[in-house]
Amino acid sequence: MALIDALIDKVADRELRQALRDQVDSILNKQSFGLVYQQHKPETVELPRFQVRKGCKVRAPSKGEDLYLVERVNGETVTIATMTDEPKRLDISREQLVVVREFGEPIYPGLHPVGQVSEGGEKRPHVVINAENFHALETLLYTHEGQIDCIYIDPPYNTGSRDWKYNNDYVDGVDQFRHSKWLAFMERRLLLARRLLKESGVLVVTIDEHEVDNLGLLLRQTLPEAEIQRVTIVINPKGNNQTQFSRVDEYAFFCFHGDANVVDGPDSGLGDVANSEPVWGMLMRRGSNSLRKDRPTMFYPIIVEDDTGRIVGAGDPLDPGTPRASVKAQRGTRLVWPIRTDGSEGRWQIGRDRLLEQVSEGTAKVGARGGIQYVSEKGRKGIKSGAVEVTGTAHDGSLLLRWNDRTTKPKTVWFRPAHNAATYGTDLLTNLLGERDQFPFPKSVYATKDAIRAAVGDRPDAVVLDFFAGSGTTMHAVALLNAEDGGERQSILVTNNEVSSSEAADLGARGVKAGDPEWEQLGIFHHVTKPRVTAAITGKTPSGSPVGGDYLGTVTPMADGLPENAAFFELTYEDPDLIGLGRKFQAVAPLLWMKAGGRGRIIDKPVKDWTVPVDAFYGVLFNCDKWRDFVDEISFRADEIAHAFVVTDSTATFQQILLEVPSQVECTQLYADYLRTFEINTEGRA
Structure with a gap:
């Protein structure tokens, strides 16, 4: 210079x-330092189910990638014009066109409900949205600007294997601009994400070696006020041999804003586990040396009383070759043997005498699913030392136990078996969904939970956003964290409904196109995210069978589900004129509910004068002539009402009503506030 x-x-x-x-x-x-890349033209998103109308931008796939402007719609024939100084016009069938929105153009979004699951009582539901995530972030600026505690994202890693799209085309390894496209793609979203975070918010971004260096610079460039630290997470101890070194790890950038700090956890993440293992374990041995023939003295029947479910005794070990059918249970009891899932004969962890000793002291019992559980020698020593607290006695005489709370600061390298993405990502997803085609490379739910705990483990009512939600691991992780500490954190997930490049090719060869039911049902949202969230909460797979297995570190069966609620939506694109006239209230209604805190019922239909339902936490005034009655009801319930929406074109009238509404109740003018928000938030400006 x-x-x-x-x-x-x-x-x-x-x-x-x-x-x-x-x-x-x-x-x-x-550009003040470091990262220089091409700012590619704004992205576009195709809306195959959106109605072709005059003034829309469209693409005609049979004509290439050019954009056209719709000049006239006459039945099924549409006149379109090229977007050039001297436009060329042609008539084309409506079915050959797909509506396109360019980023930077104003959008006027709504949300269309597409299902819910309720197992969590009065808890705020997790919100799952099917949308292009840039437009979803613009939408959330209306409902949650400055209100998000934690954003956790796992964006495309840009490996060159066609794992993401730019302007409706999959980006592959031969695209010479793939790195700059990825950076432009990420920067647009990070600028919006920054506006959604609280002043003390935390952003967590995971990545692998393909873009880790670029991402680090981009984050420091985009979030100069944040304190940023990178954590290495071992996700594949076996190693990935597709690289020069056998890669076992990936990375997570933690970006702390304001007074946010890392939250101490039950262990440091680097093997020195303090209390993350369960006190109770399964008595039947697994892994090596676990068959009857390996330790015949560990193969004996445990006698359980039918009425009470108590262990009341144990038989002698059987000699090798003696069939277990030769031992009969007495009336009112049943015999439990160490039988493996494949039907073969296993063996117990401890001998008969030790078992009876532990039954008498309350450290052996029948588990919730009929298996025998016991406290390991480490746990028994913990009881004596005080490391394990006895909180009471169960109905069967067994002790109620828990590790005393101990925390430690997480380290910058995490190496825990629970973070294995194959076992607790891919295999777990198969367990939840069955053998259907799935989302590739899902995160370990426990690695995600640990990352979110490090960010907001001390905020039991935090709102956690994931706008690259994929299979829905983040919601599952937040629900598990809630189950651990009794929190009521809410997640907001955004995922699109893309199919993979191979599925797109197969469907296209059969004449199925985006927007067709068969195509949509194979997309991520409908085929993976929604059923995964539902399965995690209900404990049932999409086929209705119980989810197998227990949650790691507990003896809680996955089939018991999780006490949470979830609401599913699809983003819609609305006509601002109809919004302003109040003729699209039903589309805007879920946004008002989210803006008011996302609790209780959604007011989904307009009424003549006003409504403040008893099971809602906000109200809407439709007829300003009745404002006094509306304000009286809001004032009467001011301790629970979070928001009041006033439908009026008159700013003076709104200001008059605002003066009468209790100060702790937020008040919004409809539809002026909505329209103004989306007119100024079109370019993701910081």
Whole structure:
């Protein structure tokens, strides 16, 4: 720069010298350090189910990737024009067109409910939205600007294997601009994400080696006020041999804003586990040396009383070769043997005498699903030392136990078996969904839970956003964290309904196109995210069978589900004129509910005058002539009402009503506030 400054100073023409100086200053202000990449043209999103109307931008796939403007719609024939200085017009069938929205154009979104699941009583439901995530982020600026505690995202890793799209095309390894496209793609979303975070919010972004260095610079460039630290997470101890070194890890950037700090956890993440393992374990041995023939003295029947479910005794070990059918249970009891899931004969962890000793002290029992559980020697020592607390006695005489709370600061390298993405990501997803085609490379739910706990483990009512939600691991992780500490955190998930590139090719070859029911049902939202969230909450797979297995670190069966609620929506694109006339209230209604905190019922239909339902936490005034009755009801319930919406075109009327509404109740003018928000939030400006 010193040389350029010197050269500029030599320019004799003062005006030219100043013009050159202004241009250089402008460039330096735009890019002050480090990361230089092409700012690619704004992205576009195709809306195959959106109605073709006059004024829409459309693409005609049979005509290439050019955009056209709809000039006239006459039945099924549409007149479109090229977007050039001298437009060329042609008539084309409506079914050959797909509506396109360019980023930077105003959108006026709504939400259409597509299902719910309720197992959590009065808890706020998790919100799952099928949408292009840039437009979803613009939508959330209306409902949650400055209100998100934690954003956790797992964006495309840009591996070159066609794992993401830019402008409706899959980006592959031969695209010479794939890195700059990825950076432009990410920057647009990070600028919006920054506006959604609280002043003390935390952003967590996971990534692998393909973009880790670029992402680190981009985060520091986009979030200069944040304290940023990178954590290495071992997700595949076996290693990935597709690289020079066998890769076992990936990375998570934690970006702390304001006074946010990392939250201590039950262990550091680097093997020195304090209390993350369960006190109770399964008595039947697994893994190596676990068959009857390996330790015949550990193969004996445990006698359980039918009425009470108590262990009342144990038989002698059977000699090798003696069939277990030769031992009969007495009336009112049953015999439990160490039989493996494949039907073969296993063996117990401890011998008969030790078992009877533990039954008498309350450290052996029948588990919730009929298996025998016991406290390991480590746990028994913990009881004596005080590391394990006895909180009471169960109806069967067994002790109620828990590790005393101990926390430690997480380290920058996490190496825990629970973070294995194959076992607790892919295999767990198969367990939840059955053998249907799935989302590739899902995260370990426990790795995600640990990351979210490090960010908001001390905020039991936090709102956690994931706008690259994929299979829905983040909601599952938040629900598990709630189950651990009794929190009522809410997640908001955004995922699109894309099919994979191979599925798209197969469907296209059969004449099935985006927007057709068969195509949509194979998309991520409908085929994976929605059923995964439902299965995690209900404990049932999409086929209705119980989810197998227990949650790691507990003896809680996955089939018991999780006490949570979830609401599913699809983003819609609305006509602002109809919004302003109040003719699209049903589309806007879920946004008002979210803006009011996302609790209770959604007011989904307009009424004549006003409504403040007893099972809702906000109210809507439709007829300002009745404002006094509305304000009286809001005032009467001011301790529970979070928001009041007033439908009026008159700012003066709204201001008058606002003065009468209790100060703790937020008040919003409809539809002026909605329309103004989406007119100014079209480019993701920081």
